[in-house]
Amino acid sequence: MKIAVLTKAIPKVKSLKIDSSETWIDDSDVQYVMNEHDTYALEEAILTKEKLNNNSEVIAITMGPRNRSNQIMQEALAKGADSGIIIENDNKITDPLAFAKIFAEQIKDQKFDLIMCGLASYDLGSGQTSVLIGELLGMTTATFAIGTEIGENYIKVKKELESGYSQWIKMSLPASISIQSGLNNPRYTSIKNVMNAKNKKVIIKKVEQEVVTMQGFTKFFVPQNEKQTEFIEGNVDVISDKIISIFKEDLKLIK
Amino acid sequence: MILVVLENQRGKIHSFSKEAITAGQKFAKQFNTTLNILCLGENADSLKEEASAFSCDSIIIAKHNLIDTYTSDGFAKSLSDIIFDKKPKFTIMGHTYMARDFLPRVSVKQDIPFIGDLTSVDFKGEKIIFSKQVFNAKFLTNIEMDSSVESAILSFQSAAFSSGNIEIGSPKEIEIFDLVLKDSDVRITSEEAFKETSSDVDLSSANFIVTVGRGIENEENIPMMERFVNTVGAELGSSRPVVDMGILPKSRLVGSSGHTVSPDLYLAVGLSGAIQHVVAMKGSKKIMGINTDRDAPIFEIADYAVIGDLFEIIPEITKKMSNS
Numbered sequence: 001m002k003i004a005v006l007t008k009a010i011p012k013v014k015s016l017k018i019d020s021s022e023t024w025i026d027d028s029d030v031q032y033v034m035n036e037h038d039t040y041a042l043e044e045a046i047l048t049k050e051k052l053n054n055n056s057e058v059i060a061i062t063m064g065p066r067n068r069s070n071q072i073m074q075e076a077l078a079k080g081a082d083s084g085i086i087i088e089n090d091n092k093i094t095d096p097l098a099f100a101k102i103f104a105e106q107i108k109d110q111k112f113d114l115i116m117c118g119l120a121s122y123d124l125g126s127g128q129t130s131v132l133i134g135e136l137l138g139m140t141t142a143t144f145a146i147g148t149e150i151g152e153n154y155i156k157v158k159k160e161l162e163s164g165y166s167q168w169i170k171m172s173l174p175a176s177i178s179i180q181s182g183l184n185n186p187r188y189t190s191i192k193n194v195m196n197a198k199n200k201k202v203i204i205k206k207v208e209q210e211v212v213t214m215q216g217f218t219k220f221f222v223p224q225n226e227k228q229t230e231f232i233e234g235n236v237d238v239i240s241d242k243i244i245s246i247f248k249e250d251l252k253l254i255k
Numbered sequence: 256m257i258l259v260v261l262e263n264q265r266g267k268i269h270s271f272s273k274e275a276i277t278a279g280q281k282f283a284k285q286f287n288t289t290l291n292i293l294c295l296g297e298n299a300d301s302l303k304e305e306a307s308a309f310s311c312d313s314i315i316i317a318k319h320n321l322i323d324t325y326t327s328d329g330f331a332k333s334l335s336d337i338i339f340d341k342k343p344k345f346t347i348m349g350h351t352y353m354a355r356d357f358l359p360r361v362s363v364k365q366d367i368p369f370i371g372d373l374t375s376v377d378f379k380g381e382k383i384i385f386s387k388q389v390f391n392a393k394f395l396t397n398i399e400m401d402s403s404v405e406s407a408i409l410s411f412q413s414a415a416f417s418s419g420n421i422e423i424g425s426p427k428e429i430e431i432f433d434l435v436l437k438d439s440d441v442r443i444t445s446e447e448a449f450k451e452t453s454s455d456v457d458l459s460s461a462n463f464i465v466t467v468g469r470g471i472e473n474e475e476n477i478p479m480m481e482r483f484v485n486t487v488g489a490e491l492g493s494s495r496p497v498v499d500m501g502i503l504p505k506s507r508l509v510g511s512s513g514h515t516v517s518p519d520l521y522l523a524v525g526l527s528g529a530i531q532h533v534v535a536m537k538g539s540k541k542i543m544g545i546n547t548d549r550d551a552p553i554f555e556i557a558d559y560a561v562i563g564d565l566f567e568i569i570p571e572i573t574k575k576m577s578n579s
Contacts, residue, residue: 023396125389127371131359141360164450229559246543
């Protein structure tokens with residue numbers, strides 16, 4: 001079985017600033033990491049391969065600028081992906097469908113049985129990519145997976161629903177599934193695996209098709225405070241007295 | 256025309272769908288066009304009964320035995336066919352788990368944009384400016400459609416529109432839409448939905464909730480929090496990352512997949528304030544955050560923003576209150 005894991009390099013969220021174009025973050029001095037939800041997708045793909053115990057392979061795929069893509073690709077390979085595909089792209093595409101069309105076009109020849117990726121990315125957060133790619137490639141799709149069981153020609157997915165509900169569904173392969181956080185414990189890797197990763201095969205692809213967008217980000221801004229917020233600062237003695245006074249006097253929560 | 260798609264939530268109209276109707280009424284006025292409310296598949300008839308209390312031009316009922324139970328492929332095919340036939344300018348849903356599950360497929364089938372997770376819309380002359388949160392709620396971005404777009408799908412985040420502003424009335428007509436589906440259109444089967452946790456924790460009735468976020472770091476710090484909540488008389492809640500790390504059980508989760516709460520005071524400790532969390536607690540009467548990061552999104556909705564280290568502040572309050 002051929003399993004793809006889609007993963008994305010995203011900026012560490014702390015201390016980000018908006019750039020001068022006001023349509024993106026200032027990424028001149030930003031550290032990139034693997035999108036957290038994708039770490040669970042990668043683990044689920046590796047666990048699925050281990051369960052199948054046959055000629056299955058896990059292929060990690062990422063799209064973005066070369067350097068940061070290389071970095072997270074090495075992480076995916078070190079954790080257990082068998083090979084990788086980097087789709088080099090420097091364009092900032094903020095139209096989910098345009099992004100998915102490029103992605104699907106680049107991987108359609110691979111004939112994957114299963115695609116797994118994180119529920120959403122922490123940067124754009126559209127949460128559409130896995131479903132769009134699934135539909136573009138004629139696959140079944142499921143989102144919010146909190147458990148999976150691979151079968152002969154199908155996969156069972158435990159879906160998270162709203163308000164504490166869950167549901168099992170059974171879907172035919174090929175399938176594209178977005179993975180919710182917390183369904184497994186992503187493994188750590190060893191120095192040996194990090195070294196081995198360097199010998200694994202990575203295909204570099206370039207985006208040649210024209211990007212046609214129907215929607216896009218036009219201006220970033222910092223959210224306005226919805227409330228009159230009282231800031232409480234100082235040393236721990238001052239802060240704790242103030243909080244206790246709010247509990248007791250202002251809100252009368254405690255007598 | 257404007258098309259609002261209702262979602263069935265255990266026999267009732269989903270609360271986000273009512274907000275979507277408010278949105279649809281506003282869009283219909285703005286573009287001087289008709290508002291049509293779609294009751295699709297499972298429980299369409301009872302949704303229609305409930306929706307008949309709202310002002311709209313028509314209610315469309317679309318049923319088929321293959322979509323009596325929701326599946327992403329069955330619903331996507333059905334809605335896609337309806338959009339193809341009706342050509343709505345905007346198709347609107349609440350930004351629910353279900354919307355996220357099947358609307359992208361409709362976007363591909365009709366090759367139209369799905370602009371999702373929206374927090375607001377602004378009409379500026381000919382221009383329509385949407386906005387949504389990005390970078391884990393750190394920023395908002397405006398989104399605009401290309402001028403060539405004739406039809407788009409929208410989903411609005413909870414409270415972008417208020418169901419309190421819904422216009423009461425009745426539909427001018429009821430229409431039955433004949434869906435044509437084949438067995439091969441539905442390749443997914445679903446089992447009954449079930450509730451995972453026997454709920455030993457009742458957060459919904461608590462008047463004081465203290466929720467811990469990623470800042471708690473590890474489970475060794477939970478006893479410190481338990482001493483705190485016992486001293487101040489609060490219930491302990493958890494954010495998603497803390498549940499994922501196995502530090503607190505899912506029965507304590509506050510968020511779109513857990514409890515929705517509105518206590519007198521909601522104290523968020525070491526918690527950034529991701530959207531999935533905020534939607535479930537922003538109805539709290541007062542909100543206090545404790546965080547070292549002055550720019551933490553939680554402070555945007557907080558009445559009290561405490562800038563400091565939870566590992567110093569929490570034990571200090573416990574100590575002072577135990578001594579008094």
